[in-house]
Amino acid sequence: MSAVMFRQVRAEWTKLRSVRRWTLTLLAAVVVTVLVSMLGASGGQVSHIGGPDDQPPMGPEGKRVRDAFQFVHQEMRGDGSVTAHLASLTSKVDGVKPTEAEPWAKAGIMVKGSTKPGASFVALLATHGHGTRLQHDFLHDKSVRSGSWLRLTRSGSTFTAYISDDGTNWTKAGSVKARSMPETAQVGVYAASPLHTEMERRFGSTSISDVPAHAVGVFDHVTVGAGSGAGVGAGSGAGVGAGSGAWTKTKVGEGPVLPPGEGPPSQVQDGSSITDGTITVTGSGEIGPLPRGMDLVQRSMQGVLVGLLVMVAVGALYMTSEFRHGLVRTTFTTAPRRGGMLAAKSLVLGATVFVLSAVGLVIAFPLAQSRMRASGFKPPGFPKWSLTDPAVLRAIVGSALLVALVAVLALAFGAIFRHSAAAIAVVLAIVLVPQILASALPLGASRLLLSVTPAAGFAVQQTGKSYSFAPEPCMPDDGCYPLAPWTSLLVPGLYLAVALLLAWWALRRRDA
Amino acid sequence: MEIEVEGLRKRYGPVNALDGVSFTVRAGMVTGFVGPNGAGKSTTMRIVLGLDAADGGRALVGGRSYRSLRDPLRAVGAMLDASSAHPGRRGRDHLRWIAHSAGLPARRLDEVLAIVGLSESAAKRRVGGYSLGMRQRLGIAAALLGDPEVLMLDEPVNGLDPEGIVWIRGLLKSLAAEGRAVLVSSHLMGELEGTADRLVVIGRGRIIADTSVPELLEAASGGRVALRTSAPADAMAVLSRAGGTVASVGADALTVSGLDAQSTVAALSAGRVPFSEISAHRATLEEAYMELTRDATEFHAQAGGVA
Numbered sequence A: 001m002s003a004v005m006f007r008q009v010r011a012e013w014t015k016l017r018s019v020r021r022w023t024l025t026l027l028a029a030v031v032v033t034v035l036v037s038m039l040g041a042s043g044g045q046v047s048h049i050g051g052p053d054d055q056p057p058m059g060p061e062g063k064r065v066r067d068a069f070q071f072v073h074q075e076m077r078g079d080g081s082v083t084a085h086l087a088s089l090t091s092k093v094d095g096v097k098p099t100e101a102e103p104w105a106k107a108g109i110m111v112k113g114s115t116k117p118g119a120s121f122v123a124l125l126a127t128h129g130h131g132t133r134l135q136h137d138f139l140h141d142k143s144v145r146s147g148s149w150l151r152l153t154r155s156g157s158t159f160t161a162y163i164s165d166d167g168t169n170w171t172k173a174g175s176v177k178a179r180s181m182p183e184t185a186q187v188g189v190y191a192a193s194p195l196h197t198e199m200e201r202r203f204g205s206t207s208i209s210d211v212p213a214h215a216v217g218v219f220d221h222v223t224v225g226a227g228s229g230a231g232v233g234a235g236s237g238a239g240v241g242a243g244s245g246a247w248t249k250t251k252v253g254e255g256p257v258l259p260p261g262e263g264p265p266s267q268v269q270d271g272s273s274i275t276d277g278t279i280t281v282t283g284s285g286e287i288g289p290l291p292r293g294m295d296l297v298q299r300s301m302q303g304v305l306v307g308l309l310v311m312v313a314v315g316a317l318y319m320t321s322e323f324r325h326g327l328v329r330t331t332f333t334t335a336p337r338r339g340g341m342l343a344a345k346s347l348v349l350g351a352t353v354f355v356l357s358a359v360g361l362v363i364a365f366p367l368a369q370s371r372m373r374a375s376g377f378k379p380p381g382f383p384k385w386s387l388t389d390p391a392v393l394r395a396i397v398g399s400a401l402l403v404a405l406v407a408v409l410a411l412a413f414g415a416i417f418r419h420s421a422a423a424i425a426v427v428l429a430i431v432l433v434p435q436i437l438a439s440a441l442p443l444g445a446s447r448l449l450l451s452v453t454p455a456a457g458f459a460v461q462q463t464g465k466s467y468s469f470a471p472e473p474c475m476p477d478d479g480c481y482p483l484a485p486w487t488s489l490l491v492p493g494l495y496l497a498v499a500l501l502l503a504w505w506a507l508r509r510r511d512a
Numbered sequence B: 001m002e003i004e005v006e007g008l009r010k011r012y013g014p015v016n017a018l019d020g021v022s023f024t025v026r027a028g029m030v031t032g033f034v035g036p037n038g039a040g041k042s043t044t045m046r047i048v049l050g051l052d053a054a055d056g057g058r059a060l061v062g063g064r065s066y067r068s069l070r071d072p073l074r075a076v077g078a079m080l081d082a083s084s085a086h087p088g089r090r091g092r093d094h095l096r097w098i099a100h101s102a103g104l105p106a107r108r109l110d111e112v113l114a115i116v117g118l119s120e121s122a123a124k125r126r127v128g129g130y131s132l133g134m135r136q137r138l139g140i141a142a143a144l145l146g147d148p149e150v151l152m153l154d155e156p157v158n159g160l161d162p163e164g165i166v167w168i169r170g171l172l173k174s175l176a177a178e179g180r181a182v183l184v185s186s187h188l189m190g191e192l193e194g195t196a197d198r199l200v201v202i203g204r205g206r207i208i209a210d211t212s213v214p215e216l217l218e219a220a221s222g223g224r225v226a227l228r229t230s231a232p233a234d235a236m237a238v239l240s241r242a243g244g245t246v247a248s249v250g251a252d253a254l255t256v257s258g259l260d261a262q263s264t265v266a267a268l269s270a271g272r273v274p275f276s277e278i279s280a281h282r283a284t285l286e287e288a289y290m291e292l293t294r295d296a297t298e299f300h301a302q303a304g305g306v307a
Helices: A003-018 A020-042 A303-324 A327-334 A338-374 A390-417 A420-438 A443-452 A454-461 A490-509 B041-048 B091-102 B107-116 B132-144 B162-177 B213-221 B232-241 B261-270 B285-294 B296-303
Strands: A065-067 A069-077 A080-093 A106-112 A121-127 A132-136 A140-144 A149-155 A158-164 A170-177 A184-192 A196-202 A205-211 A213-226 A248-252 A271-275 A278-283 A287-289 B003-012 B015-025 B030-034 B056-061 B076-079 B150-154 B181-186 B198-203 B206-212 B225-228 B245-248 B253-257 B276-280
Touching: A003 A020, A003 A338, A003 B091, A020 A303, A020 A338, A069 A080, A069 A106, A069 A213, A069 A271, A069 A278, A080 A106, A080 A121, A080 A184, A106 A149, A106 A213, A121 A149, A121 A158, A132 A158, A132 A170, A140 A170, A184 A213, A184 A278, A303 A327, A303 A338, A303 A390, A303 A420, A327 A338, A327 B091, A338 A390, A338 A490, A390 A420, A390 A454, A390 A490, A420 A443, A420 A454, A443 A454, A454 A490, B003 B041, B015 B041, B015 B056, B015 B181, B015 B206, B030 B041, B030 B162, B041 B056, B041 B150, B041 B181, B076 B132, B091 B107, B091 B132, B107 B132, B132 B150, B132 B162, B162 B181, B198 B213, B198 B285, B206 B213, B206 B285, B213 B285, B225 B261, B232 B245, B232 B253, B232 B261, B261 B276
Parallel strands: B030 B181, B030 B198, B076 B150, B150 B181
Antiparallel strands: A065 A287, A069 A184, A069 A248, A080 A149, A080 A213, A106 A121, A106 A184, A121 A132, A132 A140, A149 A158, A158 A170, A196 A205, A213 A278, A271 A278, B003 B015, B003 B056, B198 B206, B225 B253, B225 B276, B245 B253
């Protein structure tokens, strides 16, 4: 920092702290952040049913996962391959609309460490609505080219997927490394379908209903061959029953359970049948990460939004008071570099707001968490979060950064409009209004809104990771934002950069 | 260090605020900058300080543009508007941020507060509670912070009580005596009487006169005759017939131009109009100023004072 810049920063800091009303308002913002966070955390009540046995299975990467499907398999030792022709894939959804289909209904071939839920796996599969995919170990998914012939070849822990349209000409579709695949693995064909979610969103209300759904996969030419990828097809001859042994039918894991008494029992049952070289697998369930569930971290930070309102007002006034009181003339005669004043003000305000917001959240978070635990949001049903968790730290630092960005945005608009009401109104229109509209608009529109307005930055508070292949409703009102946490801050950052450029241009060009 | 203004032009929409303004403010004297409200005084000062951009011409301080000055507050101290401080800020804090911004030591705060006569307790109060006179003193204190070689004060007498007016006249004179260039604006010529060594008169964006005070008075008095009479109406009729132009300046006082004292006495005697106290008129600055702004271009040609 040059000496001149340092002087200007010091002068602007003196300005900010010497107006008592601003100091009080800034402190009020901290208090409001804490209070509203606590109030927001007080709502809701849960009573946890069941014990630790109900825990979902642990995946190979140490994360709890969902693992339920219908599997027809046999043992394969060491390297080898599995090939199948998927003759048809049908999605069957219970309920009144027979035309409905679940886009994530899937059937394909799989190599899995064991039939124990949570065991490492590699699968090449077709879906009803999302094309052909190569998935492994619950958290990894890749879209590949489509084809009705599927093949997975194992070489050590490396698995290579091949696709063919005719069973003769194969193209490589990708290869992955399984996390912890034992020497002896189960290979075969499988089918699964998540619950079908019907969501209706009207202005002000959302109704979500889950109905049971099944995937029916019909396979033929299923072969299991030994050896490292060589001579598949020649491997164990044609037809079922080849390979190392006879086929076993297993229902892996617990399928999705609907609350008791909700709807009639499903018309379709899980199961599988083997006739004349054709294997038909009917399965329900989901293989993938756990649904994000309620974001307890985000719910502990609801005060941020209200604190932000107050900070925006201070940010706008900090700039517009210069013009209102003719102070800007003294400022510019003292330091004629106008961009320097803008930079110094932004720096001082941004840093002050960041520190105050962070302090507010560090106070608010443990208080809000303890209130939520008192309401029943506690282990084992819910994770226990503390300030030292990286995700929590990221949410706090990110939120404080977001508030600082928006406060400086208000300052920049103050320099453009030279009018506090106009500056505050514009900032609220682009930061708060999308938040409010998002819970009312159709899902597509609200996701768009939360991707292109500065409100996108609130994604920095979310701790649940979003997986595109794990179908679940992602609604802003549940704290699910379209963008990834840190990336999302780029959006308000970009708005700020443009606003600061405009402000700089306006300050330089206009008479003071 | 001097202020040199050369051919400044500035338009605000359809209004020609400055139309070729040129003058020089010299070191070691107080230059009065006078003109009616809206004549362009403040605009000129803002352009000198680099706050407003001129449409033409240039304004230099010590040979450089204000914005290129390395340490502007040590070169020029300015008070443009007495209320240009945030009302929620203490007077002392207002001076403090300026000192920080200009890199001046904190002891200057006490020094300038003492010079302008703001007490410690007044400096601790918020500017919102100041009287206009206190705000003027605060503004002057801010202008003096950098111990500048050039001072530019816009209407500093405004709002001061009689004691304050006496004080500021003394202050301006002593600042000039220390060798500084002092430019003081006012819309009332009388405020500068006895203070300004030189006068720059501006009207409608043009310089009407740039002259020393005695010269201006001389020009303004221009051969007029003052007289008292108990019959002003008769006197006016008689003198007009004799070829004079008569103006009434009081219940029984008239000034006559176009006739010298002798012809006036002759005309009045011939007309049997009673009179007393006839003398050559001595204009006040106020009158000179009225004269100037009433008939600007004519005087401009006569005095030839525009630089």
